[in-house]
Amino acid sequence: MIKLTIRDDKGKDKVIQQNWISTRTLLDGLTLLDEKIAKKFDYISEVSKFIAKVMGVTQEEILDGVASWEWDEFENSFWTQLMGGVDDPEAQAEKK
Numbered sequence: 001m002i003k004l005t006i007r008d009d010k011g012k013d014k015v016i017q018q019n020w021i022s023t024r025t026l027l028d029g030l031t032l033l034d035e036k037i038a039k040k041f042d043y044i045s046e047v048s049k050f051i052a053k054v055m056g057v058t059q060e061e062i063l064d065g066v067a068s069w070e071w072d073e074f075e076n077s078f079w080t081q082l083m084g085g086v087d088d089p090e091a092q093a094e095k096k
Contacts, residue, residue, distance in 0.1 A: 026068035
């Protein structure tokens with residue numbers, strides 16, 4: 001969630017918030033930033049493509065289905081599970 005405070009036309013504080021921002025929106029924003037961040041854009045694009053391939057879904061489903069602020073956690077969970085670690089309680093139960 002993003003929560004910002006702006007001033008209305010009467011000079012009073014107004015809180016604006018967006019409860020859902022997709023990873024695709026994050027990528028759109030990264031294209032506006034400097035070249036150093038552009039590498040992050042390429043990285044997320046390639047990783048989301050790989051995750052989609054492994055999981056049998058489309059890259060669009062990944063980009064539109066993961067909140068931007070949850071990307072790092074989502075990605076870490078994927079890699080942990082791919083490498084044989086247990087991150088998901090259901091997967092942990094299956095190993096027993």
